[in-house]
Every structure is written in C-alpha cells, then in structure tokens.
Amino acid sequence: MSVRVQAWGIIAGVLADTDPAGAAVRQQLSNSLDENPGVPERALLEYLLETRRSDANTVETLETAREMRLTPPTLPPRFAEQLDAIRSISRISALLENQMLMTAFQPIYGLEGKTVVGAEALSRFVSDDGAAAELWFAEAAAVGLGANLEFSALGSAAAAARDLPENLYVSLNISPTSCMDPRLPELFDHIELPIHRVVLEMTEDIAEEEYLQFISAINPLREQGLRIAVDDTHTGAGALSRMIHLRPDFLKVGRNVIGDVDKDGLQRALAACLVDFTDQIGTTLVAEGIETVGELKVLTELGISAGQGYLLGRPSVRPQDWANWNTRLDMDGLERHLAGPAGPAESHGRHGKKPS
Incomplete structure (x- = not known):
C-alpha cells in the first residue's frame, strides 16, 4: 500500500469521527488538507506538526517531526500504527531516492596461504541518527520495502566492487526471499561484476x-557460476539435512563456534566436526570474527579454509585500503601489534555485520 493511500485512510478515519470532543482536531486537519490539495501525506504531517507546536513549542521543522516520530495526543490511537508506517515508508523512500548508502568491504583470507581471497560487502547508511545497517533493513522489511533496499544495497556493492582487486570474490548479503525475486537475475544483466566472482550470502x-522455490530460483544462476554461502545460525538436524541437499559453496561459522577455540577443548572438537562435515559435502568452511592470533593458529591447524575478523582486517570504504589486500598476512607483525593495548572486540549482525 502506498504512502498516499495510507494517508488518505487515516485522514478519512479522523474526519468521519462524530465525537464532539474531536471537532477542533477535525477542523485543523481539514484546513491542512485544503492547504495541500492532492497531497494527503504532507497535509497529515503538517497537521501533526502544527498540533505539536500548539501543545509544546519544541518542534521547528517537518523533518524534525518525522525524525522524532511524534504522535500528538489528539490523534486517535487506532491510527498510530498506520502513521508510524507512513513515516517509515517516507524515511526509507528518501534513502532509496537519494541513494544514501555506501559499501564497506572486509577482507576474507585464505588461512593456509595467508592471502586475501575475497571480500564481504557491508552496507553503511548516510543518516543523522547513525542507525546500524540491520535496523535500516528491519525497518524497510516491516513496511514492505525490504527487497527494494536489498537490491539498492546489492547495486551499490556491485558498483563499488569495481575497485577491488580482480582476483577476489565478492560476498553480497541477501535474504532467501530476495533470491526468489525476479530482479535478481536481471541484476546480473546490468552490473559489471562477473557472476563467477559473486557469492550470495x-x-x-x-x-x-x-x-523448493528457493532451489528452483537459485540453481539457474549457480549453473552460470554464482556461488552461495550460508551461516551456522541454524545447525539443527533439519538444517544440516537441507545443507547436504543444497551443497552451499561456503559455510560461515561465527564466534559461537570459533570463540576461544584455542582454549576450550569442546569448541575445538565442534570446529573439527564442522571441518569434517564440510569436507564431506564439498563446502568451503569460513570462520568469521577471528579476534586472536591463538584462534587463528588453531583454526588453521584444524584445516578451516578461510577466515575474516578484526584481527585480519576491519571493514573499510576506502579503495586505497582494498588495493593493499594483495599482500601476504604477516603473522609475526600481528603478534607484535597485539602485544600492545587490546583492540575493541568484534560485534556481529547482518548486512552491516561488523561496524567499522
């Protein structure tokens, strides 16, 4: 449902109310509608702004009203949810229209050769509130714009990837639902990034x-060279069974598997089991969130193929940083560096998983 249709619905509901106590409210809204003919969403927002000014002279602009998500007490409560949706749609639509997002890349190292083999694209949003990427994607999904934002992020990442070394694969985050969107195969017809360099995570x-619908949608692209990655968030028997059938190109495991793997025997045993499992199904195992040299050494000894994390390289939006990723990882230099003050721990999420 469009912003305009939702705005008309709220306005109609308010004006149809017959409670005498709300007469002044209805008149104010009617006046705002007269001043903004054919633009109900602006009429509604300006009405909200005016009523807030009358109650407390604290809001100076329409933009501030939107950002603060203020709902005047005079607005019937039953419309609050719709109003929130309108504000979210307006906010996400502005972001999409103005392309207010950037792409950071984090290096993925081959652990045996200690060289960069790929890079994960992480979205960064240009906004005053500094909201994390996962919050933007969650808000967009809640108002039906999730796929639009995902494809905008994919386009941004594909464009930025032109500045990456050509020998690296590029891991792009996407929801399974968007993999079934007809825009996905069309995307590969319009970007310069060759499909054989793309990993959909x-x-x-x-x-x-x-x-079954996912398999049907993704297999034709895999036949063209596309690769896919899944993570270890769901490792129940059903998920592992589907993984055997899916045969993803990459399985990514995080801190729940690799954390303190150099100190905890059970963690090490779990990681070893996953190495054996992925070897059996022909999948590359990637360790995310590597934080210490001890973890890196044990993961390498266990035979984990690739890894990423703050220890190996932070996400960066600067092409000059990406150009330096062809150098071999200096283990001795890492240990000397880490002998100083401890760096910040790594945080995890999705899309913008590792804030820089």
Missing part, C-alpha cells in the same frame, strides 16, 4: 516451506 535461514 544468506542473511536468514531458508524457510522450509520456501526451500
């Missing part, structure tokens, strides 16, 4: 009821 588990 699933940001969520593939819903069981959508699994």
